[in-house]
Amino acid sequence: MSVISESRLTTRYLWLSLLAALIPLVIFSWIYNAYFADxxxxxxxxxxxxxxxxxxxxxxxxxxxxxxxxxxxxxxxxxxxxxxxxxxxxxxxxxxxxxxxxxxxxxxxxxxxxxxxxxxxxxxxxxxxxxxxxxxxxxxxxxxxxxxxxxxxxxxxxxxxxxxxxxxxxxxxxxxxxxxxxxxxxxxxxxxxxxxxxxxxxxxxxxxxxxxxxxxxxxxxxxxxxxxxxxxxxxxxxxxxxxxxxxAALSPTAQMRYWLIILVIGTALCLIWLYQSISRRLNHQVSGLIDSVERIAQGDLDSPIEPASGMEIQRLTLAIDRMRDQLKASIEATIDGERRAALGKLAAGVAHEIRNPLATIKTTVASLARVEQVEAHREMLQMVDEEIDRVNGVIHHLLNYARPSEPHAGKIDVEELLRSVVVLASASARQHAINIVYSCEDNMELWADDSHLRQILLNLLLNAMDAMKGMGGNIHLSAETSSTGQVILTVADQGQGIPQEVLVHILEPFYTTKATGTGLGLAVCAALVKANAGTIRFDSQLGEGTRVHVALPGKSSEEIV
Structure with a gap:
């Protein structure tokens, strides 16, 4: 869309202001020349x-x-x-x-x-x-x-x-x-x-x-x-x-008249220059805002709007940038909702069409394994049983991501939560020579669904163990209170870290770098965190490990109000 500078509101406003400033000055000069000079x-x-x-x-x-x-x-x-x-x-x-x-x-x-x-x-x-x-x-x-x-x-x-x-x-x-x-x-x-x-x-x-x-x-x-x-x-x-x-020999009155004329002309020129400068500056800033809004209208929601000087223009810029962020979040939420709805239908069909036959197959395989005398055949049946469990796990994760259960939030003792999660994960950690260490402040509480939170932390700990498999070392699980009153749960491993090109896609469903992974574990974690009014963030440096931060409310919404 082309914008004609002459028709811009800023230009018209500035020229009207210029006329409003010059007309009284000219009238005063005329009155002085007509009355006061004599x-x-x-x-x-x-x-x-x-x-x-x-x-x-x-x-x-x-x-x-x-x-x-x-x-x-x-x-x-x-x-x-x-x-x-x-x-x-x-x-x-x-x-x-x-x-x-x-x-x-x-x-x-x-x-x-x-x-x-x-x-x-x-x-x-x-x-x-x-x-x-x-x-x-x-x-x-x-x-x-x-x-x-x-x-x-x-x-x-x-x-x-x-x-x-x-x-x-x-x-x-x-x-x-x-x-x-x-x-x-x-x-x-x-x-x-x-x-x-x-x-x-x-x-x-x-x-x-x-x-x-x-x-x-x-x-x-x-x-x-x-x-x-x-x-x-x-x-x-x-x-x-x-x-x-x-x-040089003019009377004082004549000199005053000439000086007044020079003053009026000089003031007019200064005002014209000033208004032209302000007009160019405002037009430049408004043009930048118009271009940014046009990019947003064309679907570019990732490019931030450059900040502008001036209180009013800056406030307008920040408001448009907030609108861009909210629009982006709304579109992402809509897309995610549509994706979840589609996956929900798919998961329901999968659960109905696959789980029942799988249950029959699993029962049959178990019966055959009990009566099979040949060791090699029993091992093959055992492998079939494990693959059936893996398929059931994929269906379970798919159902959890597509239709997560509604959270039943309540007060959670953070120290007790961390201790119980560490106990559950320690057995698997010891098999890989990994030690899990946790720390938190005294009497710390947060507001979330207990089962959701345990599922999130266990999943993050299992991912940390996978990152440190064959290396050994320590996994640090910690909790602290932020300046905004949120409780920050952090899982830090000592693995190889995650490349940046992988990190930007890590929460997308079905995205995985593991040969046997489903790509739904972290996506389910992100969905559960969001359901509990929290946020999840990843910090990773190659060769230094990965830190996952989960921020959750320390109080209920009624207590905050």
Whole structure:
């Protein structure tokens, strides 16, 4: 029978399961793309707007803090002589501590003093005097002060910006006083933008007066951003977010969408591969089971089914294998029953047609033997009488095999059974220089028909003697209890053993290797053992002898329950 894989239940089930797994995933992806993506975009934009506003406030706070420091410093530096081109050395020493304290701040490079005309007078430290201030440097007003710069970094000075407080006239003088300024580290101001930097997505820029733009480390960059497209920090200065270009510069929401698409496709491919693998494996296992069932249907009951992995398939395999064993046993029992029925009819006919004439012949031969005077004739008559007994024995075995008597089971003392059987067989054993030894556990009992069991053991002992004829030695008869509660009776001889090709047929009726055997002795034993709910098994090795194991119940079925 051919099986089309596409129509198999396993294949259809797996494909349906695959669709059931993929459809919710696709629906979820569509819902996310239609609803959640837009929501995430709005949430992301709101978060970025809040972060930009926070950065704007941080920049303004930075400038206001420096303005406050500048106001305090200006109040201390109220001597007009400080704003001359050359301040007196004595005066510098007087204000040096205050200046040095200000310069030690992290964000301050130094202090600059300007004349009333706005020209740089001198700086503290003096090395900053050559920082490159020119009339081209942009000036931006901020809350009553001025921001000069920022200026490009040079070989000697990094980027800087001067926060200058314009000069005022002294009381009682019409001449305006010069101005003072803090030379600030411009990178401290741009560093406040670092929280806005999203690598490979967008980066912040600070655009100042004059059209210059700076990044988070105060480096000038070329950008075409419009002045009105950002958030104003101070008049003329604005904060911008520049979106990167290309696939790597996608927004977080777009990136999430692409990653979701990749995840869906990857999951679908993995599921398809997984389901294909499972389908092939199940189809292979199911095909093996189908082939095994087809062999059983064709009559092959001897080939076991190969075990399969997987709990369900393994259980199904074991169930089919048990069915095969039971079917084989049922067929064998049916054949054996039919054979016994045929033999029963044959035995009945033989018993009727042969036994009665044999009885007459035996009686006549016995009478002739008593009156015969010639010794040679008497020996011939004796031989005829023995052959008549042999024919009667064959008929007796045939009747026992074909129609064994029903067992009348009861408790049997095993030790007493073995002792009595050994006594019965010892006389024949001594004639062949054979010693029979028996052993068993104390107070051991079994449940069987006593006469059947004696017949079985005597037959097995006689066979063991035949195997050891002319050799001598010991026959061991033993009994022990198995883990399942059965009593195992064992007859072990020291003969030559039985070849394997003979051993497989040893319980078949009329099968014998003896010149004078009927082939029914062991078959009758097997029938009697089976009638008493037992089993018989042979173990034999050439040159080592044979062991026959008879397993019988130790208790009745009512006691077991």
């Amino acid at each position: 929501l995430m975009t709005r949430v992301s934009e709101q978060q970025m707007t809040a972060r930009v506003a926070a950065t704007q406030n941080e920049m303004r706070s930075f400038l206001k803090e420096r303005k406050y420091e500048l106001d305090n410093l200006a109040d201390q530096m109220d001597d007009a002589r400080l704003y001359r081109s050359q301040a007196p050395k004595v005066l510098l020493e007087e204000f040096e501590n205050a200046l040095r304290l200000q310069v030690d701040a992290r964000d301050v490079y130094g202090v600059a003093f300007f004349t009333s005309q706005g020209e740089l007078s001198w700086t503290f430290p003096a090395a900053l005097f050559s920082l490159g201030l020119s009339s081209q440097t942009p000036v931006t007003p901020f809350e009553g002060i001025e921001l000069i710069g920022p200026a490009q970094s040079s070989e000697y000075f990094p980027n800087w910006v001067i926060l200058r407080r314009p000069g005022s006239s002294r009381i009682g003088s019409e001449q305006p006083q010069g101005s003072i300024g803090l030379i600030l580290r411009f990178a401290s101001l741009t560093d406040t933008m670092r929280h806005l930097d999203q690598s490979r997505i967008y980066h912040p820029l600070l655009k100042v007066g004059g059209g210059q733009a700076f990044d988070t480390v105060a480096q000038a960059v070329v950008s075409d951003v419009r002045g009105d497209s950002g958030v104003e920090v101070i008049p003329g200065w604005s904060l911008h977010l520049i979106q990167d270009q290309g696939l």
